[in-house]
Amino acid sequence: MASVYLNKKRKKRLEAGHPWVFKGEIARIEGDPNPGDIVTVHAANGMFLAKGYFNPRSMIQVRVMTYNQEEKIDQAYFVRRIQEAWDYRKRMLHDTGGCRLVYGEADFLPGLVVDKFGDTLVVQILALGMEVRKQEIISALLEVVQPKAIYERSDVGVRELEGLEQTTGLLHGELDETIVIQENGLKMIVDVVGGQKTGYFFDQQENRAAIKDYVKTGVDGQPGASVLECFSHTGSFTVHAAAFGAKQITCLDISEHAIDTAIRNVEINGMEDDADFEFVVADAFEQLREWEREGRKWDTVILDPPAFAKSKHAIEGAMRGYKEINLRGMKLVKERGFLITASCSYHMHPDLFLETIAEAAIDAKKILRLVEFRTAGRDHPKIHGMDENNYLKFAVFEVRSRK
Numbered sequence: 001m002a003s004v005y006l007n008k009k010r011k012k013r014l015e016a017g018h019p020w021v022f023k024g025e026i027a028r029i030e031g032d033p034n035p036g037d038i039v040t041v042h043a044a045n046g047m048f049l050a051k052g053y054f055n056p057r058s059m060i061q062v063r064v065m066t067y068n069q070e071e072k073i074d075q076a077y078f079v080r081r082i083q084e085a086w087d088y089r090k091r092m093l094h095d096t097g098g099c100r101l102v103y104g105e106a107d108f109l110p111g112l113v114v115d116k117f118g119d120t121l122v123v124q125i126l127a128l129g130m131e132v133r134k135q136e137i138i139s140a141l142l143e144v145v146q147p148k149a150i151y152e153r154s155d156v157g158v159r160e161l162e163g164l165e166q167t168t169g170l171l172h173g174e175l176d177e178t179i180v181i182q183e184n185g186l187k188m189i190v191d192v193v194g195g196q197k198t199g200y201f202f203d204q205q206e207n208r209a210a211i212k213d214y215v216k217t218g219v220d221g222q223p224g225a226s227v228l229e230c231f232s233h234t235g236s237f238t239v240h241a242a243a244f245g246a247k248q249i250t251c252l253d254i255s256e257h258a259i260d261t262a263i264r265n266v267e268i269n270g271m272e273d274d275a276d277f278e279f280v281v282a283d284a285f286e287q288l289r290e291w292e293r294e295g296r297k298w299d300t301v302i303l304d305p306p307a308f309a310k311s312k313h314a315i316e317g318a319m320r321g322y323k324e325i326n327l328r329g330m331k332l333v334k335e336r337g338f339l340i341t342a343s344c345s346y347h348m349h350p351d352l353f354l355e356t357i358a359e360a361a362i363d364a365k366k367i368l369r370l371v372e373f374r375t376a377g378r379d380h381p382k383i384h385g386m387d388e389n390n391y392l393k394f395a396v397f398e399v400r401s402r403k
Contacts, residue, residue, distance in 0.1 A: 001040060002031025002054070004062055008044035014064070015049070017385030019105045021062035035163070036132040038065070038073050052110070053129025057163040063110035063129055078133070078140035081109050086144055092378040098181030098188070100202045100379040101145070106389050107381075112137065115198040117179050117190050119148040122198040123171065126154070128162045138171055149173035153198050168193070180268065184209045186239050187268045189261055196233065204304065204342070206377035207394045208240045211302070214338045214396060215246040218299040224275070225299035228252065228332060230284045230325075235262025237302050242271045250278040250298070252287060288328035300338045301329045307345040315347050319356050322348065327360040330368070333399040338371070346391035353393045369398040 006014075010025045021041055033039050033054045041050045041062055051073065052064040065073050085107040089096050101121065102114035111127025121141055125131050138150060150172040159166055179190045183205055192199035215225045224247030229237045231253060238251040239262075251262050259279050266277060280287060284305070303325055308318035322343060330339050343353050354370075361368045374394040375382075382389040 001038060002029060002033035003040045003042055004029050004054070005042050005046070006044060006049075013385065014041065017383050019050075019052070019064035019108075019110055019383065019386065020060045021052070021064070023059050023061045026061060036128050040069070053127075053132075055128045055162060058128070058161060060127075063105070063127060065108070065110065065129075073133075075136050075139060078109075078136045079143055081107065082114075082137075082140045082144045085109070088381070089379055095182060095184075098183055098190075098200070098202065099205075103380050103389075105386060106383050113198065114141065115200065115202060116145070116147075117181050117192060117199065120175065120179055120192060121145065121147045121150045122192050123150060123152050124154055124156065124198055125152070126156065126158055126162070128164060131162075131164055142172065147173070149175050151175060151192050153192065183236070184240065184243075186243055187265070188236060188239070189234065189264055189268065191234075191261065194257070201233065201236070203344070203376040203380050203392050204236070204394070205379070207342070207374050208236055210372070210374065211237065211240060211300075211340060212244040214300050214340060215241045215244050217245075219334050219336045223247070225337075226250075226297075226334075227300045227302065228298040228329075229302045229304075230288070230329065231303065231305045232262055233258050233304075235259075235265050237304065238262055238277075239265050239269055239271065241300075241302075242266065242275045242277075243269070246275055246300075248276045248278075248298075250280065252280045252282060252284055254281065254283050256281045285325060285328065288325070288332060292328065292331050296332060297334045298332055298337065299334050300340060301333050303329045303339070303341040305343070308343075308348070315352075318345055318348055319352070322353065322356045323360045323363075326357050327364045330361065330364050330366050330397075330399050335399075335401055337399055339368070339397045339399050340395070341397070342392065342394045344392050346388055348393070349387075350393050354395070357395070357397070365402045367400045367402050369400070370395065371398055372396040 005027050006025050007027045035055050039054045048069050050064040050067050052062045085102050101116040111130040113124040115122045152171050155166040155168050181188050190199045218225045224245050226248040227241045227246045228250045232251045235251050253259050259281050308321040376392040
């Protein structure tokens with residue numbers, strides 16, 4: 001087994017829990033490892049630190065699998081790690097019918113994501129070391145979880161940085177024609193083949209449950225708020241708002257397919273008559289400006305945009321995007337209503353995210369009161385010392401005019 005020795009003057013990120021070894025941290029390599037091989041990682045003085053898989057084509061040259069020098073990375077390893085991940089979800093979640101089963105580095109399986117949709121698993125392999133061990137991963141999932149089907153959604157650009165092609169396809173069993181999960185007691189249709197990412201966004205699951213107090217009454221104190229959900233995808237916040245008593249709900253997304261699924265989600269929950277629904281297919285930036293010109297207002301506005309910043313170089317543009325959409329959103333909130341806003345861009349760190357919203361409030365002539373700040377749910381645990389795990393920001397503000 002080859003050995004990697006780190007620079008003497010490096011920051012001790014590995015010891016602090018960060019499981020990546022970057023190319024610039026490596027002083028020398030003893031041996032001749034092939035891409036994907038397991039290597040040992042040592043401090044400059046030779047002290048053993050970890051074992052992980054090696055990829056010379058990636059800026060992240062080693063991803064740590066274990067801190068135990070004696071532990072083997074074999075079939076039993078994957079069974080053990082996946083069993084631990086599954087046990088954790090069963091301890092932490094009220095309902096494990098739909099959840100993130102494996103969250104990469106946070107479950108000590110770097111480069112691997114597994115989402116559970118009932119008896120169907122969707123696997124996303126992000127790194128070379130996991131790609132070469134795909135069969136061990138599938139076998140371990142079958143042993144531990146015993147799913148009816150396993151589908152791969154490794155159609156993500158980050159694989160190309162690892163020297164891998166994007167790929168999708170059925171790995172085991174047969175897919176149901178329609179997959180429906182239960183989330184917070186509500187039914188949600190999931191498209192694991194054509195939907196975004198793995199088909200659904202579990203990271204907001206607990207946050208969706210948390211909107212109850214912001215939609216059950218309007219600013220006038222009457223039962224049932226008016227709610228605008230922007231970047232709705234398949235309408236998960238819309239369905240939750242209706243379940244919590246909202247009486248007028250506008251659901252906006254640029255994708256007609258997503259809006260069609262949102263309508264189906266309302267229908268399968270039998271909510272058609274519970275609220276006055278309005279479904280709109282349009283660009284959110286343009287549509288919010290139009291509604292501002294029309295003078296429309298809602299008690300609660302929900303903004304859950306896609307990641308505007310996927311790299312450090314995109315931060316400046318992302319700040320403009322987040323500022324613009326939050327400015328437009330808060331202008332559509334009734335006096336003393338709520339702006340619920342999120343960012344899934346890791347590079348928009350929490351302080352920068354809140355600073356950008358504050359700048360939007362200045363331009364919108366609004367005063368904001370931060371009511372609640374949340375992150376991803378408990379099926380997305382965070383390794384302390386690894387900020388990349390802690391990407392989701394979810395904030396609730398009360399909005400008042402500056403007069």
